[in-house]
Amino acid sequence: MDGISLELTSPRLIELDSEDSGESSRLRQQQPALFASYSDLRRLRYDYPLVLVEDDGGSARVQSLTDVVNALVRQVVPAGTQGKAFRWQLLYLEQTVRELVAAGTEGRLSRLWRKAEAELIKAADKADREALVKNLDLARETLETDGEVIDCDDKTPARFLVHAWNTIQAGKAKAFRKRIDGLILKLSDILKSDFTKSDKARSPEILKSAVGDTFDTDFDFDAMSRVLVEGSHADMLSPERRRRIEAVLMVLQSQRFYGPGRASGRWVEDVEPYTFVFDNCADAMDAFRDRLPQMVDFIEAVSIAELEIENKYRPELHDPFFQRLDESELTADDLALFPSYLVCLRDGESDAVETVRALEAIASGFPVKVLIQTDDILGDSSPEPPRASFAGGSARLAAMALGVNNAYVFQTASASLFRLQERVLKGMLYEGPALFSVYSGATKTVSGISPYLLSAAATESRTFPSFTYDPAAGPDWASRFDIRDNPQVESTWASHVLTYEDEALQRSSEAVAFTHIDFAICDSRFEKHWVPTSRSKWMDTMISASDLLAREGNGAASVVPYVWTIDGDGCLRRTVVDDRLLNSARRCAETWRSLQELGGIDNSHARCQLEAARAEWEQERQRLSGAAEVAEAVAAAPAIAESPVAAPAEETAPAPDSGVDAAEARAPDEPYIETARCTTCNECTQINNKMFVYNENKQAYIADPDAGSYRQIVEAAESCQVSIIHPGKPRNPDEPNLAELIERAEPFN
Template sequence: MQQAQFANSFPSIKDAAPASVSALRPALFARYGALSELRHDYPLVLVDEGQGATLLRPLSRIIDDILKAAAAPGADGEAMRQQVLKLEARIRRAVNGGRAGRLSALWRTAAAEMVKESGEAPFGPLDSNLDAARRHLDLDGEVIGCNAETPARVVTHAWKARQDAKARRFRKRVESLILRLSDILKSDHMKSHEAHGAEALASAMGRDVDGSIDFDALSGVLERARPEDRLPEDRVKRIRHALEALRCQPFFGPGRASQSCPKRPEPYNYTFTSVSDALNAHRARLPDVLEFTKAMTVAELEVDNKYRPELHDPVFARFDESDLTAEQMDLLPSALICLRDGVTVSAEIARAYEALACGLPITVLIQVDDLLGPTAPEPPRNSFGAGTTRLASMAMGLNNAFVFQAASAHLFRMCRALRRGMDYDGPALFCIYSGATPSVRGVAPYVLSAAATEARVFPNFTYDPAAGADLASRFDLSVNPQCEADWPEHVLDYEDREGQGCRERIAFSFADFAICDARYQRFCHAVPQDGWTPAMMPTAEHLAEPDEGNAIESSYVLGIDPENRLFRVVVDAKIVEAALRCNDAWRRLLELAGVNNSHALRLLAAERKAREAAERKAEAEPEPALAPEPAPAVAEAPPVAAEPADEGAADGVPWIETARCTTCNECTQVNSAMFRYNENMQAYIADPDAGTYRQLVEAAEGCQVSIIHPGQPRNPDEPNLAELIERAAPFA
């Protein structure tokens, strides 16, 4: 979460009286109490088509861009900065308060209010500064806050942008065909008896002819010279038929060349709120689609004069939906189906999966408002705390569908993936958590949706079948906080009883997310500091070692009450178990993303075992009497000057010249489990299997004194090994 200030955000543990759990929220939320005052990714501007490549832009970034261009260094620029930032805060408050509108309109209103409140005359310094800043506003669009409507609005906006682009491409192609087909008919008409008649000639010359031309005589002359090579009747008929189909297509609004269509059909609606409606519409429109596609194909053949009746007639006679190619389907609009989990019946969601599996070009949005679900679902099932968090994961099994899962708070960061999903020429599923859970009170949807991602309840990911053939290319989990950890850790600053500042790193886990929900609060108990005992254990630590002792009852997360007083919230074993399930699902996603892949780990363990056995065997065998001396290796590669003194170099094991390490932290920042410091704060390789070969090579490249030798790759399945080995060569 992006934030600019931490006003009134300091929790404290003094004078903490017992509190009701319902008033508590996770301690890490302390910073985000007054969200309207913080600069963050909302309000979001749905940028109009044609204003740059971006679909979405946070207001704060727009303001930053404006200030970069408009506010000069110095006192005057600083004054403008402060004024424009106040304007931004005012717009943010207005949008959070429910005001809607376009950015330019909201700007004008807010600026007028500010000028009025300041008591300054129009065109004064404030008015002029705001006006000067506004002139740098080079984009516009609807401004939205983070609420229950956000997922549908963002996805619809992205879908419309895509359909508009499609419409432009469609019209360009269709209009070109219409004009060229019309030209063929026109040139044929010019050879006809009617075109050479006196009346036609007179109308071609216009009304201003003063009688000096004898059109009857002219017609007679032209008629004698009239060529006889007219188009065959059936070709003319075919072209006329194709022209009519192209001009009267019902998919997009008509272009200029289609104005002559007598029917002028209304374009089809492609947005639905039910899968059944979408599928019915698809079936009903299929004849039109086939007719249009046939007309397009005929037209393309005709303009190039490549239509051969004996060859093509039979093909078009039996043309049906199985002959439609992906390219032809992609030319037409795709349907958008907006479903809302909890509102839409679950049968609709199941049907959506069927539609996605068919490969139809549809875009499905499933908006999730309630992640955890009720604590006692009907009929009873083992889903405590796991309501609807797995919809997108399930859809990845379809294999041919683009899958996108994100929380509302991260939509801007996932903007590129959103666009990729819209551009994908097959089915696409967008699963978005709005953060507007009815059973959570007192937490802004933005904060709650961000918390769902932080707590691994609703991770952000994309599965893009168009990105490549393998899972490493298709699956992306990188837009998650502290991706390789079980739970992300954050710093919590608070005051102790004496008012001294304390700092603690705490993990944000499933349990932190669950205590926000009123339905789950009956499984929690708040303990003020007087009741804290050493037997209590943070939930994240307890989850890391679930078998450690019998301390399930004393597992806790830190919470704060409305007065920012700190409590330990002891959570029930049911929540701990749900957190374990959540962690299990997260680890499964990590495996898909190539982190701690169990197959690779097993292979490595087997390889290591075999190697150790071979070494033991070699040690047990007596050395040959006259073993030849190995030729001394020569270190010729810059920048390493040391002679290879370590046996690690010989068998491809990575190693470091520890004595030459300058403690610059480059390698430990790459992977602190792989590279560690010894007692003299000099680096060594603690565990070469704690990271990837890529990390070894990057550490070697980053090492300021070039003392890291990556050796040979240990995982033969790691992507791009050939490139990495090449990069590692100078450090051999």
């Protein structure tokens, strides 16, 4: 408990509470103020609902309903005012489908579309119906996308992941069948051609059936058979080879890993293909171990078949090899032939011991894809992330899985699943184990906030940050680990503009940080840790929680930390929070900070190195300038050589207010602006208003070159109307695409 002690804060809360007690029931329904614009999601066009598009080509994607409708509008609706009514009708259908799904209706898009159409026709005037029906028919015929429609709820992560897994498996199955069917057909051809050389194939009956009935009186088939049989049998298959081919065919045709193809999978009728989706890791691992012998057999059969087709099988060479073959010889390519295992776990429902098993399964390296769905990030009694729950507040299991090093790890919240579906597919395609940690947003103790909004808030508040660890992306952390899917990834908390109506009924706005506290107050379990206050009770000592958290040491017992909230009536309030919430936000920020470091943002190792290099440079510079002074004294030269100014090129003219001295004092690779030539056109400040700031003359200068990325400096230089921004050299060596940026910066330096 550094800073404010509980003894000090608790009475303060009670005192404020008693003042407000008259309206306490209403005050209990507080939401973060930044939620104000999202109170009714059904009225908004956003990612959800999603359409799980089916396509056995393996290229199917999840599509947003909004995108589907947009594409449809582009296809069928005439441009301009002509298509106004039609466009409106299609948007109405989208709206209705969204409402249906939000009300719990499940089904495929085509079915929901029909329902929405019926509603629209019912609501339309009789006179307009004919044109309306014509429009709807055209739209329906053009609409090619179909599949299950899902909203953002507690089932979303599992359905999304299973769909992605199915998509990948369908692609795999297609390639698998093509290959195995090819082998079977070629092996059968070998057997068939051998048969045509046998005595049986040359018997009069077979010969007769080959010619058909039309000419049977013209031929003497007995004589023909006699002549043919007397020929040489020297190139018949050896019985050993024939047996081998038949055995291989048997194995290939009776495989149970994929459903039946044209030639494969002809097993006995009551034997089902294997299942690969499990709800616990133990079953999945058992199944994998049980099937290992079959997998070895199958790989053996495939290898033999390939040798046989080319007639390269040498028994003296290959027999001992295939006798020795066991599961330890299976290569990654071999394993990639079979479907991967999918395990869907759910925090709170699955057995707690599963956490250990899941880690074990991932560490064992077998191709299992584990989904861990978290419904509750915060603990029961404390707003701090619980230690016991395996989901963990800030990426506990996913963070642990990072240590496995060869596993694909992806964490995100439901709200971002659609946007980040490429990452999900990448994980499914990854040849090794993969862990997907997804927060569903369907926390039972939160009421009045949709899972979509809550899950988005979890990412926004750094409580459940998104990250990806992809071992296939490269050899080092810089290429493997990625946290750029988080909002405003450079800062501790994401900051947004809150616009509200002030006392004088005027529009007012303020930048508000969205912290872990904003997320925690949504949860009814933590009501005792906060108290909303109305405008009349606001005090000068109040300070926003994010400002207090940003202070070093936080050691001010005299201030009252608050966050902005709105109540059920949309009234803005300052909600005072206690130490527990502050401490938990502090811990959350620490976890986020360590993730940032891993992601290469303000990395402490890099910073140390940079400081060392800078100190060295500074020393060198002082040494040089010292030498110059000595030289000057010796030569008694009156003037210091002027800094070289490239004659007409205006870009190189130094800033007049800072003068030549400033130009000399400036490090050679540092970015700078010729402030006196700035035309206040807002290009750079719109790119980053912390890095580029106006001075007292309202002309821009670089206030803090580390407040943003090198990319932003380069983009600002490119968009500057009078080309006065000079980007210098990058300051963060870990920034992606540096080579390209340096090239782009060259003309401005």
